[in-house]
Amino acid sequence: MTGKIGILGGTFxxxxxxxxxxxxxxxxxxxxxxxxxxxxxxxxxxxxSGFVEADERVRMLKLATASNPHFEVDTRELSREGKSYTFDTMLEITQESPEQSFYFIIGGDMVEYLPKWYRIEELLELVTFVGVNRPTYSLNSEYPVLDVTVPEMDISSSLIREKCQKKSPIDYYVPEKVADYIKEHHFYES
Structure with a gap:
């Protein structure tokens, strides 16, 4: 199968x-x-972050993405020892699927950080970067980045963790099944 595949990384x-x-x-x-x-x-x-174990983050991510047949979760970076470098992961993924084109999605905060990315020049041969706007960040870069405009919302994982610590509601910030899972396991409360 040939096609275009988006990759969205993060700690989630x-x-x-x-x-x-x-x-x-x-x-x-x-x-x-x-x-x-x-x-x-x-x-x-x-x-x-040290807040929630990797397997629990994967469980929440699977709950969050389950309703969309075009969303998948790939856990390969979690089993790797040491730091996770995008270059290493994308080299592996592109070798597994050489007929695919990969679009690596990053926020404006990461667009500014691109010059510091590990093996950035070689990574640019493996992926097309897609920059999405984030409040207070620019998508300008010395590297080629496709701009995709998304609705700007100042919601972050750290905001949700803070709300959980204060025992404030997180309904609608996360999918309902994720909110239920967080409440059930008392994540981020202390």
């Missing part, structure tokens, strides 16, 4: 509606075959 701690809206907008606007959600273990640019 927890996955929320903005992740899903971004994936759906890029899927629709670029005419992609599917979007692969790629949860990572230790992203090089972030400190380890």
């Amino acid at each position: 701690d927890p996955p929320h509606i903005v992740h899903l809206i971004i994936a759906n907008e890029v899927y629709a606007q670029l005419g992609l075959e599917k979007i692969i959600f790629l949860p990572n273990k230790i992203p090089p640019h972030k400190k380890e």
